[in-house]
Amino acid sequence: DSGVTQTPKHLITATGQRVTLRCSPRSGDLSVYWYQQSLDQGLQFLIQYYNGEERAKGNILERFSAQQFPDLHSELNLSSLELGDSALYFCASSGGGVGPYEQYFGPGTRLTVT
Amino acid sequence: AQKITQTQPGMFVQEKEAVTLDCTYDTSDQSYGLFWYKQPSSGEMIFLIYQGSYDEQNATEGRYSLNFQKARKSANLVISASQLGDSAMYFCAMREVIQGAQKLVFGQGTRLTINP
Numbered sequence: 001d002s003g004v005t006q007t008p009k010h011l012i013t014a015t016g017q018r019v020t021l022r023c024s025p026r027s028g029d030l031s032v033y034w035y036q037q038s039l040d041q042g043l044q045f046l047i048q049y050y051n052g053e054e055r056a057k058g059n060i061l062e063r064f065s066a067q068q069f070p071d072l073h074s075e076l077n078l079s080s081l082e083l084g085d086s087a088l089y090f091c092a093s094s095g096g097g098v099g100p101y102e103q104y105f106g107p108g109t110r111l112t113v114t
Numbered sequence: 115a116q117k118i119t120q121t122q123p124g125m126f127v128q129e130k131e132a133v134t135l136d137c138t139y140d141t142s143d144q145s146y147g148l149f150w151y152k153q154p155s156s157g158e159m160i161f162l163i164y165q166g167s168y169d170e171q172n173a174t175e176g177r178y179s180l181n182f183q184k185a186r187k188s189a190n191l192v193i194s195a196s197q198l199g200d201s202a203m204y205f206c207a208m209r210e211v212i213q214g215a216q217k218l219v220f221g222q223g224t225r226l227t228i229n230p
Binding site: 002033035042043044045048050055056058088090092101102103104105106107108110 | 151159205207212217220
């Protein structure tokens with residue numbers, strides 16, 4: 001158990017809908033990262049938050065947004081969902097903004113868009 | 115941009131044998147970090163081992179060791195005395211620092227199957 005929790009574990013929804021994925025980092029970790037794993041794109045970095053502030057953006061679509069709350073949990077919002085958004089979404093956390101910190105991953109949320 | 119290459123899509127190994135999973139990387143940074151993660155069929159990503167570019171010794175964690183050859187830009191994972199539970203996808207990743215923030219860049223992965 002990495003100490004990172006993600007809910008829900010599975011999510012099935014229809015095209016055009018909006019969903020929210022939730023992540024709680026390991027105790028004491030200030031950084032939260034979101035990654036998307038799909039069959040065609042592999043594992044891709046989406047966005048990083050550090051202590052409530054956005055720090056880095058990767059290949060995140062404009063239909064997707066995220067935030068990190070004062071208690072350090074984070075939410076990833078996916079809207080106007082398309083079939084191609086079906087993927088495994090991971091949250092990871094680490095101890096700081098920059099440094100050789102290992103990123104510990106949560107169990108992931110498997111999103112299926114029908 | 116940094117790039118990670120894993121050239122072995124799949125590997126089959128007999129139980130108790132040692133196995134080496136290949137990883138090469140490309141970066142112009144002087145300071146960088148390399149990671150290996152295991153993803154079993156259940157889907158979670160499990161951190162295995164980390165190697166910093168300035169670490170003089172190869173990293174080891176139990177049955178896992180990292181064969182770090184800086185000049186060749188390779189960071190191969192060695193699993194000694196393989197077990198059936200080692201069957202999984204294995205990902206090599208590099209830490210990329212962008213304007214004070216960091217992300218991981220992953221390779222495409224190697225699917226390891228341990229045969230009894």
